[in-house]
Amino acid sequence: MPELPEVEIVRQSLDKKIKQKKVKKVIVRNRNLRTKIPLNFPRFLEGKKIIKVKRFSKYLIICLSNQSYCLLHLGMSGTIHLIYNRKKSLVTNTSFYSSPTLPKKHNHVEIVFDDLKIVYNDPRRFGFFEIVVNEHFLDKRLSKLGPEPFQSEFNLSYIYSFLKGKTKNIKNFLLDQNFVSGIGNIYASEILFLCKIKPDKKVSLLNKEDCKKIIFNSKKVLINAIKKGGSSIRDFKNTSGKSGNFQKNFNVYERKGLNCKRSGCNGIIKKKMISNRSSFFCNICQI
Structure with a gap:
């Protein structure tokens, strides 16, 4: 299972590659992850600009232009791959674990931008996506988690x-x-x-x-x-x-x-x- 450092590496990769890009299309090939992907998930993301990608604990937080959020947890085997439209890359995985290139199976979600797309792959399907409509509900969603070791609260x-x-x-x-x-x-x-x-x-x-x-x-x-x-x-x-x-x-x-x-x-x-x-x-x- 990816731990905080691995998730932080993914966050850095995503923030660098998709920040300020507008979501053109969302394709959900399999809703059956740890929790079902909401039916309105594509509509929730499409047309929104990615303001930045944050992280808390092992959660990725995609901040959207309408001040809502997409919460993503990679579970035990989830990886995110960057696929460019006009160039091939020998390595697509934003992580340092699992396959370095996009597998043919278990590609459950695609988020498409003008020049690239990100693909969520997860053989065990313990990861999940969640819709969070505003900062209040984001804070509530994460409130049961303890502080990170970096925080002053961990004293x-x-x-x-x-x-x-x-x-x-x-x-x-x-x-x-x-x-x-x-x-x-x-x-x-x-x-x-x-x-x-x-x-x-x-x-x-x-x-x-x-x-x-x-x-x-x-x-x-x-x-x-x-x-x-x-x-x-x-x-x-x-x-x-x-x-x-x-x-x-x-x-x-x-x-x-x-x-x-x-x-x-x-x-x-x-x-x-x-x-x-x-x-x-x-x-x-x-x-």
């Missing part, structure tokens, strides 16, 4: 009050979008490695220094991943021709059985299933 006081009296492990909380928005399985493992905290450690055992480390390293890992183009596990390029290479910097993720990279540590990276998700950690320096 020591917030973490302490949220975790007080809870019994779950810290890995599950980092994946809980009601607690903090945008962190997924890959980056949770990387964050906890830098914090020297085992993923299955109960939050009741965390002290203030642990919480400060979580705040600092959540920002650090995500910012670094965005700078390096997200985690292109399969090493594809995006439409600018650049490869995401954060995976070259993984300390623990998918490094089971390898030596710990931390200086002076003789530990071995272990893999453990936590709530049906793979967790990677050092058996020595994470406690």
Whole structure:
């Protein structure tokens, strides 16, 4: 599943390519995504200009000229492809994961502009499009999500009050979008490695220094991943021709059985299933 850095890369690509362009036509080939695409979705978008493309957590927010919004979530396997009318591109995917070129199957939605179109592809169909008629309803729609690690609201006081009296492990909380928005399985493992905290450690055992480390390293890992183009596990390029290479910097993720990279540590990276998700950690320096 794409996490915050991957979605941010898609946002940057889209904002650069479709901002200030008017939607000419919308083609919905399959309404049956996680939630059904509204019947009036084409009419809602057609004729509107894209003011900009924003993001919150793992949501893309397409801002329209009539002050309404199109909310898009990529789910587990959703990708957006840029297809130009008059030139062929070896790479169409705005993401760094899945196929670098447009697959022949599972192309559910096309949004057409004068010189290009964007195509939404999603084999598992866990992604979705939503119509949001104004800013009030957008704020309401996103209000249940926790703050992003970059926001000032994600602070020591917030973490302490949220975790007080809870019994779950810290890995599950980092994946809980009601607690903090945008962190997924890959980056949770990387964050906890830098914090020297085992993923299955109960939050009741965390002290203030642990919480400060979580705040600092959540920002650090995500910012670094965005700078390096997200985690292109399969090493594809995006439409600018650049490869995401954060995976070259993984300390623990998918490094089971390898030596710990931390200086002076003789530990071995272990893999453990936590709530049906793979967790990677050092058996020595994470406690």
